Amino acid sequence: MNPPTLTLSAVSHTYGRTQALRDATLSVAPGEVVAVTGPSGCGKSTLLLLAAGVLRAQSGRVTVAGTELSGVDDTARALVRRRSIGLVLQFGQLVPDLPVRDNVALPLLLEGHPAADARAAADGWLDRVGLAVGPDTLPSELSGGQAQLAAAARALVHGPALLLADEPTASLDTRSGRALLDLMLATTVAAGGAVLLVTHDNTVAARADREVRLRDGVIEHEVALS
Amino acid sequence: MKTSTAWLIGRPRTSAGRTRTLLVAGGAAVGGGLLIAAAAVLRVPAEEVRYLDGGGTVSSSSGEYSSLVVQAGLRPGVLTGILLLVLPALALAWQAVTTGSARRAAVHEGLRLSGATPADLRRVAMLEPAVAGAFGGLLAGAVYLALWLLLHVAAPASARLLPGLSPLDAVAWLVVIALSTLVGGVAGALAATPRRRRPVRAWPRLLAVGVGVLALVAAVSAPRDIDRHARSTTLLCAALVVLALGLLSTGSIWVTARARRLARSGTAVDVLAAGGLRTLAGPAGRTAGTTCVAGLVIGVVGSLTGLLLEPQHSLSESLPGILFALLAGLLAMLAAVASLVLAATDDLVTTRRAVASTAALGADPTVLEQVQRRRLAVVTTGPLLAGVLLGGLYAPGAQSPIALGTVLLTVALALLLARALAVAVTRVLRPQLARAAAPSSLRVA
Ligand SMILES: Nc1ncnc2c1ncn2[C@@H]1O[C@H](COP(=O)(O)OP(=O)(O)OP(=O)(O)O)[C@@H](O)[C@H]1O
Numbered sequence: 064m065n066p067p068t069l070t071l072s073a074v075s076h077t078y079g080r081t082q083a084l085r086d087a088t089l090s091v092a093p094g095e096v097v098a099v100t101g102p103s104g105c106g107k108s109t110l111l112l113l114a115a116g117v118l119r120a121q122s123g124r125v126t127v128a129g130t131e132l133s134g135v136d137d138t139a140r141a142l143v144r145r146r147s148i149g150l151v152l153q154f155g156q157l158v159p160d161l162p163v164r165d166n167v168a169l170p171l172l173l174e175g176h177p178a179a180d181a182r183a184a185a186d187g188w189l190d191r192v193g194l195a196v197g198p199d200t201l202p203s204e205l206s207g208g209q210a211q212l213a214a215a216a217r218a219l220v221h222g223p224a225l226l227l228a229d230e231p232t233a234s235l236d237t238r239s240g241r242a243l244l245d246l247m248l249a250t251t252v253a254a255g256g257a258v259l260l261v262t263h264d265n266t267v268a269a270r271a272d273r274e275v276r277l278r279d280g281v282i283e284h285e286v287a288l289s
Numbered sequence: 290m291k292t293s294t295a296w297l298i299g300r301p302r303t304s305a306g307r308t309r310t311l312l313v314a315g316g317a318a319v320g321g322g323l324l325i326a327a328a329a330v331l332r333v334p335a336e337e338v339r340y341l342d343g344g345g346t347v348s349s350s351s352g353e354y355s356s357l358v359v360q361a362g363l364r365p366g367v368l369t370g371i372l373l374l375v376l377p378a379l380a381l382a383w384q385a386v387t388t389g390s391a392r393r394a395a396v397h398e399g400l401r402l403s404g405a406t407p408a409d410l411r412r413v414a415m416l417e418p419a420v421a422g423a424f425g426g427l428l429a430g431a432v433y434l435a436l437w438l439l440l441h442v443a444a445p446a447s448a449r450l451l452p453g454l455s456p457l458d459a460v461a462w463l464v465v466i467a468l469s470t471l472v473g474g475v476a477g478a479l480a481a482t483p484r485r486r487r488p489v490r491a492w493p494r495l496l497a498v499g500v501g502v503l504a505l506v507a508a509v510s511a512p513r514d515i516d517r518h519a520r521s522t523t524l525l526c527a528a529l530v531v532l533a534l535g536l537l538s539t540g541s542i543w544v545t546a547r548a549r550r551l552a553r554s555g556t557a558v559d560v561l562a563a564g565g566l567r568t569l570a571g572p573a574g575r576t577a578g579t580t581c582v583a584g585l586v587i588g589v590v591g592s593l594t595g596l597l598l599e600p601q602h603s604l605s606e607s608l609p610g611i612l613f614a615l616l617a618g619l620l621a622m623l624a625a626v627a628s629l630v631l632a633a634t635d636d637l638v639t640t641r642r643a644v645a646s647t648a649a650l651g652a653d654p655t656v657l658e659q660v661q662r663r664r665l666a667v668v669t670t671g672p673l674l675a676g677v678l679l680g681g682l683y684a685p686g687a688q689s690p691i692a693l694g695t696v697l698l699t700v701a702l703a704l705l706l707a708r709a710l711a712v713a714v715t716r717v718l719r720p721q722l723a724r725a726a727a728p729s730s731l732r733v734a
């Protein structure tokens with residue numbers, strides 16, 4: 064069997080006095096889709112940010128595509144994020160000053176691809192997620208749902224080995240949400256990538272191979288689906 | 290990361306970004322031009338004074354330059370005057386570099402999430418201010434040329450402050466270009482580095498102000514015979530510069546203190562004004578500091594004018610000095626106004642969600658405008674007045690009623706000016722305020 068793309072072992076995190084995550088252990092294999100569910104404030108986003116190396120694990124180990132994130136510096140973690148991870152956050156989190164198209168091209172630009180190629184790839188993905196924008200459209204001109212589509216395009220543009228998505232369809236209507244989810248899962252899984260999906264929508268969770276339930280920062284149980 | 294990529298990501302795109310770049314360049318141009326001028330003043334042949342046995346002195350001065358730059362005792366005063374003008378210009382440039390911090394934080398967060406390394410982020414942050422600095426350095430040559438036309442070509446010999454052009458000016462210009470590029474880049478990196486929020490420690494800053502004031506008083510009250518003149522002038526200049534730096538850094542203490550007072554007063558306008566001031570104590574403090582230094586320059590200018598108007602000077606002798614002083618005052622005022630508009634615009638952009646929610650809760654436009662005027666008053670009236678009064682210390686030698694009257698008149702004018710400024714800037718920013726209050730601002734993160 065292939066080694067897992069993402070492994071968390073006994074990871075904990077506290078913000079000040081709030082313990083957001085305690086002793087979480089979890090792994091996602093290549094081609095697997097795992098959903099993380101649980102009530103508001105139970106630590107789902109925290110878990111995702113730890114997996115992305117945006118937050119640094121205060122204890123325990125996080126490994127992505129063979130690199131142990133807690134053992135390396137900010138630069139190395141940024142490189143892992145840029146090369147192996149696609150990240151869709153709850154509020155889109157686009158770069159406000161950059162046109163939407165350049166936002167989507169960003170992972171490729173950072174990696175040193177020529178701007179023309181990066182933008183062409185970005186246009187392709189914007190098309191696939193179904194977002195029609197001009198070359199100079201700014202994120203401030205998008206609706207909440209459109210910003211999520213753009214964020215999804217940005218997460219997919221470089222063909223990541225690990226797709227991390229935090230409520231990626233929360234601001235979309237049911238149909239667009241389903242279409243986006245189809246696209247994200249199909250492209251990533253077809254390329255042998257792994258997906259970790261945070262959601263509190265049961266129909267979204269039902270698309271996963273496995274569901275991990277969180278409660279008060281602790282993994283309550285795991286269920287195999289389908 | 291390739292520089293072209295950094296530029297693609299970091300180049301100024303919004304009109305606010307372009308204004309910021311222009312202000313950085315403008316501040317660097319004025320500061321740099323004045324520095325080249327300061328270096329040129331040092332080239333003017335100094336006068337040698339010989340004492341005659343029977344008392345009295347003989348001077349070697351050729352009469353080609355104003356006594357302000359020729360006499361060893363007066364030259365440091367001119368250099369201080371120039372430095373005092375460089376400070377507000379550079380303070381303005383620094384303020385421009387640091388504006389838009391909320392937006393910059395969002396940009397950085399987005400870049401970081403996409404995998405930008407700390408080095409990439411630094412690169413992006415440095416590039417724009419460095420380019421603006423280089424541009425400003427280039428423009429500094431033009432500023433110096435303008436000064437040279439005014440203070441060498443156009444001025445009568447008795448008022449000439451600058452020597453003829455020389456290759457040394459070009460060298461100074463190159464140094465200024467290199468320095469402003471470098472400083473711009475470093476400033477950009479500094480402004481983008483998330484610093485841990487430390488409580489502002491007030492005493493070192495207040496100490497600097499205290500030391501400056503004491504040194505100023507000591508220098509001004511030192512006996513003024515020929516021998517000690519040079520020394521006391523040097524002390525005076527040092528005092529003014531220390532004082533100016535101290536004042537620049539105490540701005541945020543003043544703003545925080547005022548915000549606390551306003552919050553306690555309890556009217557809606559005061560409470561809203563206090564909230565904004567407290568969250569933006571840094572930028573507002575920088576404005577207050579710049580305004581205060583502008584006040585200091587105006588105070589010094591007022592005192593100098595007063596001294597020059599005393600009956601023992603003939604008008605033809607003192608007129609160039611007075612004109613120069615007025616020019617300096619005007620420049621300082623311009624820096625303060627630019628700083629004010631910059632800060633107020635930035636403030637509106639940063640807080641537009643708060644402004645919009647306040648409006649959505651039912652605050653009408655007049656209230657929003659009152660809030661803004663109250664905030665502007667905090668960073669203008671007090672600081673400007675304090676600066677003018679401190680600058681007024683410069684003229685304790687003012688024995689004649691005319692000189693004293695001039696100082697008092699300057700204070701009164703400064704008060705009026707501060708009021709007018711707060712009103713005028715509010716008027717100018719009305720469209721921005723309307724935009725900030727618009728419902729679309731509610732969506733801004
Ligand atoms: N930056 C932060 N500073 C302090 N506390 C935080 C921070 N981020 C999250 N928390 C706290 O950590 C806990 C978990 O937060 P998290 O965002 O992971 O929850 P979540 O499961 O994603 O919730 P939701 O479903 O509402 O998005 C919450 O109690 C929250 O208040």
Ligand SMILES: [Mg+2]
Pocket residue numbers: 107108109153229
């Ligand atoms: Mg969340």
